[in-house]
Amino acid sequence: MKRVNRKYDLEFKNKVISEITKNNYSIMYAAKLFKVNFATINTWLYKNRNPKVSKKSIIEIAPTKKELLVAMRDELNNNSKIKVKDLLIKYNLKKSYWDKYKNIDETYDRDFDIYQRIKKIFDDNLCQFGYRRIRDYYIKEYNTNISTSKVLRIMRKYSIISNFQKRANLVKLINKGRTKSDLTYKDLIRRDYKSVTEPNKVWYTDVTYLVSNNGKLYVSTIIDGSTREVIDYKISNKNNNEFIIKNLKSAINKTKRKGLFKNGMIIHSDKGSSYKTHEYASVVNKHKMIISMGRTGVCYDNIVIESFHSLLKKGTIHNNKLCKKDISIYKKSVIKWYSWYSNYKKQGKYTLFKKL
Structure with missing residues (x-):
């Protein structure tokens, strides 16, 4: 069977892009709605992006997963007759994600509780500990395991930083300057x-x-x-x-x-x-x-x-x-x-x- 190459005029492309941006449609939902291949719509969006945006980034107009969740929840509250199943397809969200986060406030920060503990350790020790030492202190103080990468990520997120310089290599210092004298x-x-x-x-x-x-x-x-x-x-x-x-x-x-x-x-x-x-x-x-x-x-x-x-x-x-x-x-x-x-x-x- 030969592959059929479909050609779409500029008016149709602009219509698809405007509908996606106007109604916050996911690319998957728009592909089913307009019967166009997912990769094709993604290419149209990429070509119509802001020229200042890096090629490595996704389209500016594409909403985040959290924004889609909020939009879906608002639409469901405004119209109770809409089925959740249809909205999940429209916003390209999984049911497990919806069930987990549907009742969570959009301003909720899951790192905040750990941040408060890290900040307390940092302040109690005169703002001089780095993430490795804070992680060791955290495990002993709260009897809870936590990775160094997570502590580092949270410290960077909330700008918790000690200002002093890197420690000198003491092994090299010990072996330096060996001279004879009275x-x-x-x-x-x-x-x-x-x-x-x-x-x-x-x-x-x-x-x-x-x-x-x-x-x-x-x-x-x-x-x-x-x-x-x-x-x-x-x-x-x-x-x-x-x-x-x-x-x-x-x-x-x-x-x-x-x-x-x-x-x-x-x-x-x-x-x-x-x-x-x-x-x-x-x-x-x-x-x-x-x-x-x-x-x-x-x-x-x-x-x-x-x-x-x-x-x-x-x-x-x-x-x-x-x-x-x-x-x-x-x-x-x-x-x-x-x-x-x-x-x-x-x-x-x-x-x-x-x-x-």
């Missing part, structure tokens, strides 16, 4: 960070800067080498010997009050001038601690505390533009972050950064 004190850690498994056996300490447009402050922190918990921190407008010793004494007193202090504990730092003074050494020796220092200008020898301060910056100034404008706001943000971090560690949450 030390005032020996490096007892020697970048073997994973061997520290017992709490209050090794402490790491360092000073970092808080810089904004109208001022500058200093933060001295001491953290545990095993648990990464903050033993003590101090904020000052001067980076001097008194500031460092005050932080150290406070950490020692807090640990002794809890009955957790151990003789022979190592306090590891860089070769900053304040850590090489006689006053600092006398406090350390008085409490039977041991000084350990990395090399001059090699921050990778003290990467544990450096990484911690990097997290501090990411959670404060890199995640809050107001910190750059006002030093008092920056200081409040830092205090809030330390409080959040301590609470986070007490709850036994998963680690914030990889063990080195």
